[in-house]
Amino acid sequence: MAKEGITPRAKDYSQWYLDIVRGADLADYAEVVRGCIVFKPTGYAIWEAIQRGLDERIKATGHVNAYFPLLIPKSFLMKEAEHVEGFAPEVAEVTRAGGEELAEPYVIRPTSETIIGYFYAKWVRSWRDLPLLINQWANVMRWEMRTRPFLRTTEFLWQEGHTVHADHDDAERETLMILNEVYADFVEKDMALPVLRGIKTEKEKFAGALRSYAIEAMMQDGRALQAGTSHNLGQNFAKAFDITYADKNNQVQHAWTTSWGVSTRLIGATIMGHSDDDGLVLPPRLAPIQVVIIPIYKSDAEKATVMEAIDRITAEWRGKLRFHVDTRDHLTPGFKFNEWEIKGVPLRMEVGPKDVQKQSVALAQRIIFDGPAIEGRKPKSFVPQAGLAEHVTMLLEQIQQGLYQRALKFREEHTFKAANYDELKERVEKGFVRCWWAGSRHDEEQIQEETKATIRVIPNEQPRGKGKCVYTGKEAEKIAVFARAY
RNA sequence: CGGGGCGUAGCGCAGCCUGGUAGCGCACCUGCCUUGGGCGCAGGGGGUCGGAGGUUCGAAUCCUCUCGCCCCGACCA
Numbered sequence: 001m002a003k004e005g006i007t008p009r010a011k012d013y014s015q016w017y018l019d020i021v022r023g024a025d026l027a028d029y030a031e032v033v034r035g036c037i038v039f040k041p042t043g044y045a046i047w048e049a050i051q052r053g054l055d056e057r058i059k060a061t062g063h064v065n066a067y068f069p070l071l072i073p074k075s076f077l078m079k080e081a082e083h084v085e086g087f088a089p090e091v092a093e094v095t096r097a098g099g100e101e102l103a104e105p106y107v108i109r110p111t112s113e114t115i116i117g118y119f120y121a122k123w124v125r126s127w128r129d130l131p132l133l134i135n136q137w138a139n140v141m142r143w144e145m146r147t148r149p150f151l152r153t154t155e156f157l158w159q160e161g162h163t164v165h166a167d168h169d170d171a172e173r174e175t176l177m178i179l180n181e182v183y184a185d186f187v188e189k190d191m192a193l194p195v196l197r198g199i200k201t202e203k204e205k206f207a208g209a210l211r212s213y214a215i216e217a218m219m220q221d222g223r224a225l226q227a228g229t230s231h232n233l234g235q236n237f238a239k240a241f242d243i244t245y246a247d248k249n250n251q252v253q254h255a256w257t258t259s260w261g262v263s264t265r266l267i268g269a270t271i272m273g274h275s276d277d278d279g280l281v282l283p284p285r286l287a288p289i290q291v292v293i294i295p296i297y298k299s300d301a302e303k304a305t306v307m308e309a310i311d312r313i314t315a316e317w318r319g320k321l322r323f324h325v326d327t328r329d330h331l332t333p334g335f336k337f338n339e340w341e342i343k344g345v346p347l348r349m350e351v352g353p354k355d356v357q358k359q360s361v362a363l364a365q366r367i368i369f370d371g372p373a374i375e376g377r378k379p380k381s382f383v384p385q386a387g388l389a390e391h392v393t394m395l396l397e398q399i400q401q402g403l404y405q406r407a408l409k410f411r412e413e414h415t416f417k418a419a420n421y422d423e424l425k426e427r428v429e430k431g432f433v434r435c436w437w438a439g440s441r442h443d444e445e446q447i448q449e450e451t452k453a454t455i456r457v458i459p460n461e462q463p464r465g466k467g468k469c470v471y472t473g474k475e476a477e478k479i480a481v482f483a484r485a486y
Numbered sequence: 487c488g489g490g491g492c493g494u495a496g497c498g499c500a501g502c503c504u505g506g507u508a509g510c511g512c513a514c515c516u517g518c519c520u521u522g523g524g525c526g527c528a529g530g531g532g533g534u535c536g537g538a539g540g541u542u543c544g545a546a547u548c549c550u551c552u553c554g555c556c557c558c559g560a561c562c563a
Contacts, residue, residue: 003524004512004524005497005498012557014556014557014558015556015557018556022497029554029555031554031555032554034554086562089561090561090562111563140563142562142563144561144562145487145560145561145562146559146560146561146562148556151563152561152562152563156563158563226562226563227563228563229563261563262563263563264563265563266563294522296521296522297521298520298521329521331521331524332520332521332523332524332525333521333522333523334521334522334523334524334525335521335523335524335525336523336524337522337523337524338523338524339524350522352521352522353522354522355522362522378523380522452559485562486562
């Protein structure tokens with residue numbers, strides 16, 4: 001039974017998603033600016049948690065943060081042929097400033113390879129300057145046709161890493177390291193969503209890249225969502241922007257660059273990946289509030305003793321757990337239970353007069369994994385106040401793991417094999433389809449036309465041997481994963 | 487950008503066909519009452535009916551234009 005105001009997932013997945021976003025108060029439509037949203041405090045807090053988890057990993061792998069201008073001279077965009085073609089249709093331009101027409105328009109960055117390339121050309125002189133490993137946290141703008149909160153907005157927030165290397169292998173190493181040790185590690189551990197790691201086909205790769213890699217997560221309707229990409233840009237941008245260095249033999253060489261990014265789309269992935277008909281479900285590691293505490297009382301005297309107990313219990317929580325005490329007096333406990341469930345707080349603690357007396361508290365999980373809720377309600381457990389911080393920490397970790405396992409199971413149950421095109425067409429409606437692939441870019445376009453599905457990745461992990469291509473029937477060496485994508 | 491739907495109070499909607507001084511539920515405010523699963527009762531506040539123009543004595547309602555949102559496609563982090 002869905003919560004009031006939330007369309008059931010099974011009935012209308014899109015509307016369900018929008019209901020979750022609205023119900024949990026994550027965002028507001030910025031109706032005065034096309035395709036933009038306001039990240040409301042709870043939605044932004046999720047982004048901050050994502051930033052923390054990623055920034056930590058980005059720095060742990062040797063990168064530093066910097067910041068480059070929002071505006072890019074339009075001519076910069078034109079320097080890399082494929083890049084222009086890929087991004088020109090969706091850039092916004094600034095043509096007037098200071099009350100005058102500009103001699104050369106600026107574009108609002110849709111991504112920063114070009115302007116960063118310009119500066120890297122000035123900074124890189126010698127092999128001793130390499131690798132250059134910089135990340136930036138920024139906003140970008142892309143005039144997309146159709147937008148939806150977090151998943152695709154005109155302006156969005158992201159991080160974009162831009163690195164320079166001496167040779168192909170070092171750039172390739174960086175690209176794969178970011179995909180595995182930064183992105184996949186973060187999404188699987190902190191967001192609790194399993195991902196497929198692999199390489200993109202020619203059709204799907206980044207405009208201007210030599211090769212693109214990606215991690216792909218499955219949403220609860222069986223569609224794929226690209227959770228992060230990492231590009232080996234080869235020497236394309238180095239040549240366009242003249243990023244050169246003197247090697248050990250004093251020979252001038254073009255450098256090799258990479259770029260990689262994840263965006264506020266990850267907020268959407270988290271929502272879509274875990275939530276249910278009762279509202280938002282957040283993995284504890286990303287939840288702005290991990291434990292909400294509801295005091296229960298009938299009189300001022302009771303309130304005083306209950307609040308005193310809460311203060312005593314939470315005194316040792318500071319710095320360890322993110323918690324919130326809901327002291328609103330005009331709302332009943334039942335109302336608060338429902339509200340915090342819609343908002344996705346992983347754990348609720350109730351403290352009432354009986355608990356004070358028994359030195360206990362009542363705990364209720366937002367989501368349980370071992371059986372159905374009792375009469376639509378989450379079962380509560382009564383636990384002693386002694387050692388509560390450890391118990392709560394353990395429960396949160398259990399929930400984190402439980403969410404990952406549940407998502408993994410869902411993905412496995414919605415991943416199919418296809419030996420021929422008919423099977424592919426039928427099964428890709430329901431989830432991921434793994435099949436042998438030896439087709440061309442044109443074949444892939446044809447399949448997209450007919451099925452709306454694309455190759456999300458050629459997974460890194462491949463079975464031994466060869467097979468028959470699902471489309472052309474030719475001998476194939478690789479398995480591809482097809483899916484409809486967000 | 488193509489197809490479809492919709493803009494009326496913070497939210498969800500009725501009213502429009504057949505023009506006549508704008509309504510319902512929830513939320514909000516005040517008081518009393520209540521508080522371990524969406525309390526109750528009473529009183530109250532809140533609207534240039536998305537915007538502009540037109541028809542008319544009179545427009546939420548009819549006509550034209552326009553802006554925006556949602557859904558489905560094509561494009562994408």
